[in-house]
Amino acid sequence: MKQNRLWAWLIVALSAIYFFIPLLATFIFSLRMRRGELSFDAYASVFSDPRFFASFGYSLAIGAFTIILGILVVVPAVYYVRLRMPWLRPFMEFVTLLPLVIPALVLVYGYIRLYNSSSLIPFTGSVLGTDILLVCACMTLALPYMYRAVDTGMRTIDIATLTEAAQILGASQWTIISRIVFPNILVAVLSGAFLTLAIVIGEFTIASLLNRPAFGPYLVNIGTNRAYEPSALAIISLLVTWGAMGMIQLLTRFAPKTARKD
Amino acid sequence: MSSNSASAADASAGPEVSGPASQLRRRFRLGFEWLSVVPFVVFALMFLAAPTLSLVAQAFTDPAGNFTFDNFRGLGSDQIVRAYTISIQVSAASALFGALIGLLIALALIRGRMPQGVRATVMTFSGVASNFAGVPLAFAFIATLGRLGLVTILLREVFGFDLYRTGFTLFSFWGLTLTYLYFQIPLMVVIITPAVDGLKREWSEAAQTLGASKWDFWRYVGLPILWPSFLGTLSLLFANAFGAIATAWALTGSNLNIVTVLLYNQIRGDALQNPGLGAALAIGMVVITSIANIIYLVVAKRAERWMK
Numbered sequence: 001m002k003q004n005r006l007w008a009w010l011i012v013a014l015s016a017i018y019f020f021i022p023l024l025a026t027f028i029f030s031l032r033m034r035r036g037e038l039s040f041d042a043y044a045s046v047f048s049d050p051r052f053f054a055s056f057g058y059s060l061a062i063g064a065f066t067i068i069l070g071i072l073v074v075v076p077a078v079y080y081v082r083l084r085m086p087w088l089r090p091f092m093e094f095v096t097l098l099p100l101v102i103p104a105l106v107l108v109y110g111y112i113r114l115y116n117s118s119s120l121i122p123f124t125g126s127v128l129g130t131d132i133l134l135v136c137a138c139m140t141l142a143l144p145y146m147y148r149a150v151d152t153g154m155r156t157i158d159i160a161t162l163t164e165a166a167q168i169l170g171a172s173q174w175t176i177i178s179r180i181v182f183p184n185i186l187v188a189v190l191s192g193a194f195l196t197l198a199i200v201i202g203e204f205t206i207a208s209l210l211n212r213p214a215f216g217p218y219l220v221n222i223g224t225n226r227a228y229e230p231s232a233l234a235i236i237s238l239l240v241t242w243g244a245m246g247m248i249q250l251l252t253r254f255a256p257k258t259a260r261k262d
Numbered sequence: 263m264s265s266n267s268a269s270a271a272d273a274s275a276g277p278e279v280s281g282p283a284s285q286l287r288r289r290f291r292l293g294f295e296w297l298s299v300v301p302f303v304v305f306a307l308m309f310l311a312a313p314t315l316s317l318v319a320q321a322f323t324d325p326a327g328n329f330t331f332d333n334f335r336g337l338g339s340d341q342i343v344r345a346y347t348i349s350i351q352v353s354a355a356s357a358l359f360g361a362l363i364g365l366l367i368a369l370a371l372i373r374g375r376m377p378q379g380v381r382a383t384v385m386t387f388s389g390v391a392s393n394f395a396g397v398p399l400a401f402a403f404i405a406t407l408g409r410l411g412l413v414t415i416l417l418r419e420v421f422g423f424d425l426y427r428t429g430f431t432l433f434s435f436w437g438l439t440l441t442y443l444y445f446q447i448p449l450m451v452v453i454i455t456p457a458v459d460g461l462k463r464e465w466s467e468a469a470q471t472l473g474a475s476k477w478d479f480w481r482y483v484g485l486p487i488l489w490p491s492f493l494g495t496l497s498l499l500f501a502n503a504f505g506a507i508a509t510a511w512a513l514t515g516s517n518l519n520i521v522t523v524l525l526y527n528q529i530r531g532d533a534l535q536n537p538g539l540g541a542a543l544a545i546g547m548v549v550i551t552s553i554a555n556i557i558y559l560v561v562a563k564r565a566e567r568w569m570k
Binding site: 007008009011012018019021022023025028029030072073076077079080081085088092095098099100101102103106108109110111112137139140173177198202203204205216219220223224231233234237238241242245246248 | 406412
């Protein structure tokens with residue numbers, strides 16, 4: 001079995017090189033703004049740009065609203081379908097997989113055609129409407145992940161028994177979902193939420209086509225106009241993604257303690 | 263367990279049904295419960311079904327508003343065919359290489375019995391890297407393999423090898439594929455590792471006891487079991503790359519002729535000067551990603567037959 005492991009180490013080492021070199025190169029590149037020496041000037045330049053904070057804050061806000069909308073749309077539906085209409089589950093799985101099959105670009109094309117200012121539902125007619133459309137579009141992108149996170153969370157709790165117990169005590173449907181089911185799947189929902197946040201912050205296509213000042217379009221703008229700042233921004237984005245994924249890892253470590261009742 | 267609780271629910275509902283008032287209340291409660299699916303259905307109709315169907319309708323409509331196949335005939339133009347070809351080539355190559363390399367890494371982690379620390383690190387990193395796509399990824403590769411990228415300069419000044427002399431650019435076929443692999447491989451690792459982990463050690467031991475060689479084990483046990491998840495992820499990776507635009511856009515701006523960039527320009531400023539043709543272009547993309555998924559479903563069905 002000893003020689004068996006050499007190939008495994010070789011594969012892991014080779015792929016580590018492929019994945020590590022671009023990160024190292026980007027980091028070194030981001031330090032070379034000042035001629036002849038390494039410095040953090042590119043980062044200083046990024047952080048002194050008010051558009052960085054404005055666009056990042058805007059994307060964070062869109063992400064927060066996307067998460068809230070996602071919870072409101074997905075949690076009750078998954079709950080009810082699991083409880084009363086299990087035959088609808090294949091349909092829900094199919095629907096939530098659609099955003100992975102239909103490219104985001106195609107969807108946003110449809111939105112712009114369907115919800116333009118001269119249509120029945122003129123989302124793009126006003127700034128607020130466009131923001132709402134952007135939230136819904138991001139929600140579509142996040143749907144596969146949100147659905148899976150919530151569905152996994154609900155699998156670990158016995159919703160039928162919880163629902164019966166709550167109903168016997170006179171709880172309304174809304175109370176059951178918001179005060180019994182939701183807290184029980186909170187950890188799963190949060191891991192879906194952080195993934196959503198990472199997706200929304202990195203999103204470029206939809207925000208750019210809807211002309212909203214999100215982080216993605218800002219990045220592209222810097223990319224075409226500056227030399228060293230893009231590398232600094234790539235490193236910053238990586239850290240943000242890492243942060244969001246780290247939160248998910250942390251949450252899943254806590255998940256069994258709060259959710260499973262053995 | 264679930265049948266128990268279901269019959270308990272029936273029993274508790276039994277006495278309620280007797281009175282007309284409680285029957286009404288029960289029906290009302292059911293009606294209210296049903297409402298919790300409504301937001302989901304409305305959302306799916308408004309933001310998935312309706313936009314796609316409206317594009318389908320548009321694709322079959324000529325500028326005068328009549329039914330036509332002309333828009334799909336228009337897809338046969340040189341520029342569009344070339345755009346589709348490059349997109350399909352890059353997506354297929356990055357999906358195939360991504361899936362194979364990702365599978366190798368998963369096999370190395372699980373079957374090569376890597377220490378738990380290495381495995382956890384690789385899995386965490388894969389989770390991050392599979393989401394590290396789009397614009398920042400393009401920036402990273404420009405800093406690495408761009409004309410002034412560190413690796414490009416290193417190769418030229420230390421090894422005397424001028425990468426760009428060979429015709430390589432980041433927005434060539436190989437450049438794009440190499441860049442896309444940065445999120446395709448980790449995505450494969452994230453999805454396939456649990457499947458590889460599901461191959462029990464006992465199975466290979468049992469096969470060995472029965473006189474099977476390593477090759478026999480993989481040919482008749484390992485690969486047939488992994489095959490459906492492998493193909494499923496392959497079609498997911500294909501769609502993932504096929505619909506990607508941010509990375510390509512940030513690498514090259516608007517001058518790369520792949521189908522997403524073409525469609526982006528069309529949405530922005532009607533670059534094809536024909537809305538119907540734009541819609542047909544978009545529907546063509548959906549058809550191609552659907553075909554990838556249908557192939558997967560058919561093969562998975564057949565594979566299931568062998569697994570029984």
